[in-house]
Amino acid sequence: MQQILPTLTRRDFLAKSAVGAGLAVGSPSILKAKDSSQEIRVGFIGCGKQHEVLFNAMVNLPGIRYVAACDIMRERLKGTVGRVRSRFGYMPNHYSDAGEMLEKEAKNMDAVFISTPDFWHAPHTVMALEAGCHVYCEKMMSDTIEGARTMVAAMDRTGKLCQIGHQRRSNPRYKYALNELIQKNKILGPIININGQWNRALASSQDIVYGKPDNLPNAATLSKYGFDAGAENKLNEEELRHRFLNWRFYTSLSGGPISDLGAHQIDIFNWFLGVQPKSVMASGGRSYFKEREHFDNVMCVFDYDTPEGNARAFYQVLTTTSAGGGYYESFMGTQGTLEISEREAYTNIYKESGAENSALWEKLVARGYLKKDAVGKAAGGSDAIAAYESAPPDKYALPGGFSKPPHQPHIENFLASIRDEAKLTCDARHALESEAPIYWVNPAAKSRETIHFTEEHLHV
Amino acid sequence: MAQQDSSPFSDIGLTLGMLLLRIWLSIRAIQTGLEKFAGSAAGTKSVTIDGAPNDYGLTEATSSKVYAISNYQGVPGPLYEKFSNEPLIPSWSLDIYNVVLGPSLLLLGFTLLLGICTRASLFAMGLLYTSLTFGLILIKQDAGVAWLGIHIIMIVIALVLAKYNRLVITNKF
Numbered sequence: 305m306q307q308i309l310p311t312l313t314r315r316d317f318l319a320k321s322a323v324g325a326g327l328a329v330g331s332p333s334i335l336k337a338k339d340s341s342q343e344i345r346v347g348f349i350g351c352g353k354q355h356e357v358l359f360n361a362m363v364n365l366p367g368i369r370y371v372a373a374c375d376i377m378r379e380r381l382k383g384t385v386g387r388v389r390s391r392f393g394y395m396p397n398h399y400s401d402a403g404e405m406l407e408k409e410a411k412n413m414d415a416v417f418i419s420t421p422d423f424w425h426a427p428h429t430v431m432a433l434e435a436g437c438h439v440y441c442e443k444m445m446s447d448t449i450e451g452a453r454t455m456v457a458a459m460d461r462t463g464k465l466c467q468i469g470h471q472r473r474s475n476p477r478y479k480y481a482l483n484e485l486i487q488k489n490k491i492l493g494p495i496i497n498i499n500g501q502w503n504r505a506l507a508s509s510q511d512i513v514y515g516k517p518d519n520l521p522n523a524a525t526l527s528k529y530g531f532d533a534g535a536e537n538k539l540n541e542e543e544l545r546h547r548f549l550n551w552r553f554y555t556s557l558s559g560g561p562i563s564d565l566g567a568h569q570i571d572i573f574n575w576f577l578g579v580q581p582k583s584v585m586a587s588g589g590r591s592y593f594k595e596r597e598h599f600d601n602v603m604c605v606f607d608y609d610t611p612e613g614n615a616r617a618f619y620q621v622l623t624t625t626s627a628g629g630g631y632y633e634s635f636m637g638t639q640g641t642l643e644i645s646e647r648e649a650y651t652n653i654y655k656e657s658g659a660e661n662s663a664l665w666e667k668l669v670a671r672g673y674l675k676k677d678a679v680g681k682a683a684g685g686s687d688a689i690a691a692y693e694s695a696p697p698d699k700y701a702l703p704g705g706f707s708k709p710p711h712q713p714h715i716e717n718f719l720a721s722i723r724d725e726a727k728l729t730c731d732a733r734h735a736l737e738s739e740a741p742i743y744w745v746n747p748a749a750k751s752r753e754t755i756h757f758t759e760e761h762l763h764v
Numbered sequence: 765m766a767q768q769d770s771s772p773f774s775d776i777g778l779t780l781g782m783l784l785l786r787i788w789l790s791i792r793a794i795q796t797g798l799e800k801f802a803g804s805a806a807g808t809k810s811v812t813i814d815g816a817p818n819d820y821g822l823t824e825a826t827s828s829k830v831y832a833i834s835n836y837q838g839v840p841g842p843l844y845e846k847f848s849n850e851p852l853i854p855s856w857s858l859d860i861y862n863v864v865l866g867p868s869l870l871l872l873g874f875t876l877l878l879g880i881c882t883r884a885s886l887f888a889m890g891l892l893y894t895s896l897t898f899g900l901i902l903i904k905q906d907a908g909v910a911w912l913g914i915h916i917i918m919i920v921i922a923l924v925l926a927k928y929n930r931l932v933i934t935n936k937f
Binding site: 476477479480483484671672673702703704705706707713 | 814820824
């Protein structure tokens with residue numbers, strides 16, 4: 305029997321989850337899609353920019369029916385409805401309240417895609433799971449580790465699928481690099497250092513403004529949906545609308561740049577190493593955007609004990625410069641380095657000049673596992689002091705890429721898992737195992753002290 | 765006194781020469797016209813590892829040449845841009861020329877190949893190449909002008925040899 309869901313505000317949710325209460329399990333899963341011939345009926349909670357990214361990544365996939373969409377901003381909602389209608393010739397039902405949408409539509413939906421602000425991820429995910437829907441939720445799982453834990457608990461409790469949007473986990477290039485090059489053929493040797501970054505120019509880091517402010521939700525709506533969280537004083541409509549558009553800058557609404565951008569890449573550190581870090585030290589500051597609550601630039605170092613020995617990973621998220629090669633994760637072993645990025649253009653593989661496993665590299669090239677791009681060439685010049693320099697590494701490349709939108713394989717994996725044809729590549733439990741250390745970067749930067757992780761810090 | 769050869773094969777060399785000129789000039793025009801409908805289709809193919817398609821879905825880009833009406837461009841883009849800056853070429857005439865150039869080359873190539881109004885076809889083809897020469901003079905493409913000049917010489921020779929034209933549908937005009 306379908307359980308009627310109440311319209312739930314975030315405050316209600318947090319109050320209820322704090323005492324261990326949840327929403328009752330409801331919808332009849334017997335009706336849900338189970339094989340590839342059956343259409344998967346999906347709904348959207350959140351119709352902003354990230355929703356558009358997801359929609360564009362799934363719009364060419366067969367076997368999906370778009371049942372419902374929800375957003376508190378009418379114009380965004382109209383955009384989603386219009387996109388579905390122009391592409392498929394029918395209109396999804398539309399709602400301004402997620403609780404109402406789930407109450408009315410859950411029995412007709414197999415899955416819900418959640419791309420709301422971070423502080424709503426946990427409430428919306430738990431609500432949707434409890435309503436009997438599988439969930440694809442954008443990363444970061446939540447603005448708090450407690451919220452993320454409620455998502456894992458809800459997934460376990462309901463038995464529904466909960467995929468977290470760390471889309472690199474389904475990316476063929478990442479999977480290939482990890483399985484074939486690092487784990488199976490071990491071309492890098494022991495990985496001792498990792499370096500990752502997301503450097504974003506000032507021009508891309510400015511406050512978001514909206515050309516037609518009258519189309520934004522009003523103060524009452526924004527307060528109802530928690531955009532005043534953490535404010536010391538009552539906020540006026542302009543302040544609330546700034547929070548609505550720029551929730552990433554507020555500590556009560558998001559984890560800031562380290563979770564917004566860093567989450568994707570630190571997740572890759574932990575996924576590739578197969579372990580959680582032992583500690584983190586960090587430094588951050590409001591160095592340019594002094595009025596923002598979050599640090600605008602953060603650098604951190606994680607320490608790991610891997611089966612191959614001690615390793616450390618440096619990560620920086622800079623919102624005041626694009627210099628330094630964009631965004632990538634670099635795994636530096638004793639024999640070679642894999643510099644991988646969601647952008648194929650930023651992906652490079654280097655073999656150390658004195659690599660002991662040179663014969664293996666050449667064998668892999670011959671078999672098609674690697675492409676050789678260029679022989680290392682010394683920069684030369686009169687300022688070069690040979691005794692100081694290592695011979696330059698040879699440059700290699702992955703044998704191919706993929707031509708789909710970056711999020712498409714992850715969504716395909718989610719849909720295939722609903723049909724029992726695959727296993728989720730990043731369910732909420734595995735996502736939190738990887739995300740948990742990220743929640744401690746900002747506290748480490750604030751305290752200027754190394755945090756040595758215990759079970760209390762990292763448990764799921 | 766030497767007797768003049770009046771057998772049907774007495775002009776065979778000139779007849780074959782004319783035929784060769786017709787074939788060359790028509791193929792030149794037809795293929796040039798067809799190429800104006802050429803474009804490329806991008807695709808992907810699975811990367812092969814150890815002689816078999818990989819299991820990860822890694823692909824590499826492929827590109828193949830395709831012909832389609834939607835690809836049509838009479839005057840190639842870079843040339844079009846240069847011509848559009850020439851004061852002696854009004855934009856409306858450039859647009860018309862852009863539309864008719866490809867079909868004209870195809871039409872004249874086929875009429876010449878099939879032997880339909882050979883003289884008229886050759887003359888029209890000569891005028892078409894002269895119009896192209898005019899444009900190339902304006903943008904100082906001397907090599908192209910010389911190349912078209914060779915075409916004009918071949919057309920003139922074909923017109924001179926027109927009385928030896930055989931294997932035609934109609935020899936009028």
